[in-house]
Amino acid sequence: MNKAFITGVTGQDGSYLLEFLLDKGYEVHAIIRRSSVFTSKRIPKKYWNHENFRSYHGDLTDSSNLHALISKIKPDEVYNLAAQSHVGVSFDVPEYTGEVDAIGTIRLLDAIRDTGVNTRFYQASTSELFGGLPGTEPQSETTPFYPKSPYGAAKLYGYWVTINYRESYNMFACNGILFNHESPRRGETFVTKKITKAVAKIFKGEQDNLQLGNIDAKRDWGYAKDYVEMMWLMLQQDKPVDLVVATGKCYTIREFTEIAFKHVGINITWKGEGENEVGVDKKDGRVLVIINPKYYRPAEVELLLGDASKAKNVLGWESKTTLDELVKIMVDYDLEHNDYGFD
Ligand code: NAP
Ligand code: G4F
Numbered sequence: 001m002n003k004a005f006i007t008g009v010t011g012q013d014g015s016y017l018l019e020f021l022l023d024k025g026y027e028v029h030a031i032i033r034r035s036s037v038f039t040s041k042r043i044p045k046k047y048w049n050h051e052n053f054r055s056y057h058g059d060l061t062d063s064s065n066l067h068a069l070i071s072k073i074k075p076d077e078v079y080n081l082a083a084q085s086h087v088g089v090s091f092d093v094p095e096y097t098g099e100v101d102a103i104g105t106i107r108l109l110d111a112i113r114d115t116g117v118n119t120r121f122y123q124a125s126t127s128e129l130f131g132g133l134p135g136t137e138p139q140s141e142t143t144p145f146y147p148k149s150p151y152g153a154a155k156l157y158g159y160w161v162t163i164n165y166r167e168s169y170n171m172f173a174c175n176g177i178l179f180n181h182e183s184p185r186r187g188e189t190f191v192t193k194k195i196t197k198a199v200a201k202i203f204k205g206e207q208d209n210l211q212l213g214n215i216d217a218k219r220d221w222g223y224a225k226d227y228v229e230m231m232w233l234m235l236q237q238d239k240p241v242d243l244v245v246a247t248g249k250c251y252t253i254r255e256f257t258e259i260a261f262k263h264v265g266i267n268i269t270w271k272g273e274g275e276n277e278v279g280v281d282k283k284d285g286r287v288l289v290i291i292n293p294k295y296y297r298p299a300e301v302e303l304l305l306g307d308a309s310k311a312k313n314v315l316g317w318e319s320k321t322t323l324d325e326l327v328k329i330m331v332d333y334d335l336e337h338n339d340y341g342f343d
Helices: 012-023 063-073 087-092 094-115 150-169 191-203 224-235 253-263 309-315 323-336
Strands: 003-007 027-032 053-057 077-080 120-126 172-178 210-212 243-245 268-271 278-281 287-291
Touching: 003 012, 003 063, 012 027, 012 224, 027 063, 063 094, 077 094, 077 224, 087 094, 087 150, 094 120, 094 150, 120 150, 120 224, 150 172, 172 224, 191 210, 191 253, 191 323, 210 253, 224 243, 224 309, 243 309, 253 268, 253 323
Parallel strands: 003 027, 003 077, 027 053, 077 120, 120 172, 172 243, 210 287
Antiparallel strands: 268 278, 278 287
């Protein structure tokens, strides 16, 4: 039986990856960081209680813990998904973000090197590495990096140490350079989930309006459930390879908002400009979207659009879910549920 070790299993991607690997017959081991509340609510009970799943307390800031677990478990595959993953928050906690996202990655790589465990390593790299170089889209594996946040800069370190350990110690280590991917399990402070949750609440009369920051940034949004399959596929290749994973289509936050409202029968029209712009219900003039500069970032990544043709050539992989389908999946979920609460 193949053994996998996951960091970040309680997150959006980790929870889908856990399901995917258990369904494939893997024995899955994962660290969970100590919290004063339960953090496992994205993991359906069927998987949380699965006989082939074991969880341990652990943290990417604790090398001795990582070293001991790698040495004891001797996994065949390691998926490093844990991170302080919020770009906006990384401006508030830059040092911690570097500690977890950058140094945490080398802690895990070095635990593998030092224990001599023969394993394959997946690093959750990101389109935020490309950041803000105008005119470079669509971004591929050869596009120059220019991170625009402490998060992007920390992930750049993680990207390069993964390559460095591959080249220096002949490790099977890969970077998945994933563009934004969303789902009903997306963290509630990321823009898509914030929008779909608010749309459902506004539709049900439980919330008055939705407050957003920069609605003209563009993102290439895929479906997280499709993307975790790519992580696994990358580790099944003969040779380690770094790959961009994206849909090849991008939309503004404004467009995402319009599509989400349309799904509950509300047509949004925009009035005003800049901080004074509002999104109004065409039918009755209700102000449903307000711009709040509190959500602006000190630096913004305006346009991310990925070119995943290498992933298609190497792995035969293509994104399956359109934006309309993704928005429908998310809004429908939020109309039915107030919380993740997966049973
Ligand atoms: P997420 O939902 O924010 O999950 C992050 C996970 O990391 C959670 O399980 C969290 O635990 C854990 N974590 C945070 N700090 C930790 C620490 N110090 N030690 C151990 N675990 C820690 O993120 P996601 O959307 O699933 O993304 C997964 C990975 O892919 C991240 O590395 C992210 O940066 C990267 N990525 C994401 C996207 C995207 O669009 N989603 C795109 C590119 C790359 P708690 O549950 O306790 O908070
Ligand atoms: O949903 P976001 O917070 O995602 P962002 O910054 O693109 O980062 C996500 O994707 C990265 C991959 O490219 C991952 F590496 C990272 O871990 C994370 O998963 O923001 C998307 C856009 C930004 O331009 C932001 O300024 O939406 C804009 N935005 C506008 N109003 C907002 C809001 N973002 C958030 N979170 N909240 C708002 O109210």
